[in-house]
Amino acid sequence: MNLRVVVVTSFAFLPFLGEAPAAAQNAQPSSSQPVEVYVWGQQPVSTATEQTVRQKDFELRPSTTPSDVLRLVPGLFIAQHQGGGKADQIFLRGFDADHGTDVAVFIDGIPVNFVSHGHGQGYADLHWLIPEMVDHVEVYKGPYFVQFGDFNTAGAVNIVTKRRDRDTTLTVTGGSYNQQRYLGILSPPEGTPLTPYIGFEAYHDLGPFKNPENFNRFNVFSKFSLLSTATSNLSLLGTFFKSYWNASGEIPAREVRAGRLGRSDAIDNSEGGKTERHNLNLIYNYADARQSFNAQGWASYYKFDLFSNFTFFLDDPINGDEIEQTDKRFLAGSYLNYRRNYTLFEIPTETLVGFSSRSDHARVGLFHDVRRERL
Numbered sequence: 001m002n003l004r005v006v007v008v009t010s011f012a013f014l015p016f017l018g019e020a021p022a023a024a025q026n027a028q029p030s031s032s033q034p035v036e037v038y039v040w041g042q043q044p045v046s047t048a049t050e051q052t053v054r055q056k057d058f059e060l061r062p063s064t065t066p067s068d069v070l071r072l073v074p075g076l077f078i079a080q081h082q083g084g085g086k087a088d089q090i091f092l093r094g095f096d097a098d099h100g101t102d103v104a105v106f107i108d109g110i111p112v113n114f115v116s117h118g119h120g121q122g123y124a125d126l127h128w129l130i131p132e133m134v135d136h137v138e139v140y141k142g143p144y145f146v147q148f149g150d151f152n153t154a155g156a157v158n159i160v161t162k163r164r165d166r167d168t169t170l171t172v173t174g175g176s177y178n179q180q181r182y183l184g185i186l187s188p189p190e191g192t193p194l195t196p197y198i199g200f201e202a203y204h205d206l207g208p209f210k211n212p213e214n215f216n217r218f219n220v221f222s223k224f225s226l227l228s229t230a231t232s233n234l235s236l237l238g239t240f241f242k243s244y245w246n247a248s249g250e251i252p253a254r255e256v257r258a259g260r261l262g263r264s265d266a267i268d269n270s271e272g273g274k275t276e277r278h279n280l281n282l283i284y285n286y287a288d289a290r291q292s293f294n295a296q297g298w299a300s301y302y303k304f305d306l307f308s309n310f311t312f313f314l315d316d317p318i319n320g321d322e323i324e325q326t327d328k329r330f331l332a333g334s335y336l337n338y339r340r341n342y343t344l345f346e347i348p349t350e351t352l353v354g355f356s357s358r359s360d361h362a363r364v365g366l367f368h369d370v371r372r373e374r375l
Helices: 022-026 055-060 066-071 253-257
Strands: 050-053 076-079 089-092 103-107 134-141 155-161 169-175 179-186 196-205 215-228 232-246 272-287 291-308 323-344 347-370
Touching (some): 055 134, 066 076
Parallel strands (some): 103 155
Antiparallel strands (some): 169 179, 196 215, 232 272, 323 347
């Protein structure tokens, strides 16, 4: 569809009361002719519920954490609590999705959400993502997209990573609270066998609390292009992620008002956690002007330990109320889809046919602890 936009600009002259300066009396009012501006463009086939955060958005608002990537999604809000290593809380379209209960999140098609997670259904930990390696983010708002599964209530987010960068880079940054970040990205020239694209990240942060957060995160991200043509691509993705941290948890507001606790204090300074996730992902994509085909197989290993104390000594005055939530699992799945665009009775039409599978072998636990030691 060709679009035509006409912009008309006009000016009006309003005389002032009283005597005007001589220069103003001698000046003749100038008339401006309307100016026509023509703009042509192609109307997108997608609806208003589908959006894409493109590379230009990342250039205008650089991202150094996975949280920064999500902040670029229009209408999506996030919050972090209980230590930097815990998954963000997500808000989208009026839904408090907790840590991902109502928002399906994917990285290169790998599901980030966990079913029957030790901390909460749909828990989506994005800390294994290196933001500088993101190409674009596909956003789908509303429960209208069956291909994203049962977590797609408020919407779905698919983060797509790059195949390569222009240069190999090494970056070192630092900030307040002894924040340190070391990032290296290896991107050889195009045409190199397998076209490797490899990133490494190490992150450390003490945080603003009296009980140092001591958040440490380690990431390795690797992608190899096994086959690449004008219409198809076969790639292998492998990732390594591990992190651990301390948390200060909740504190009673009445104790802060009374001056017995500071806003950055902690009652149980043994709260915190540790987690790791490792992924393998094989993807084949084919696309031409009228159709596309995608096939994917992935597998992940995951381990999670979270230590929390919400009620201090309410239930157990002797040992305290600290709990340990654990999750250890192996998960794997596959995805196939075929998409075709055509015209039906002069109406642009798209047909999508697909298949997906997923299997989780999980061991989930809840324990009563004293300073991270099980009773």
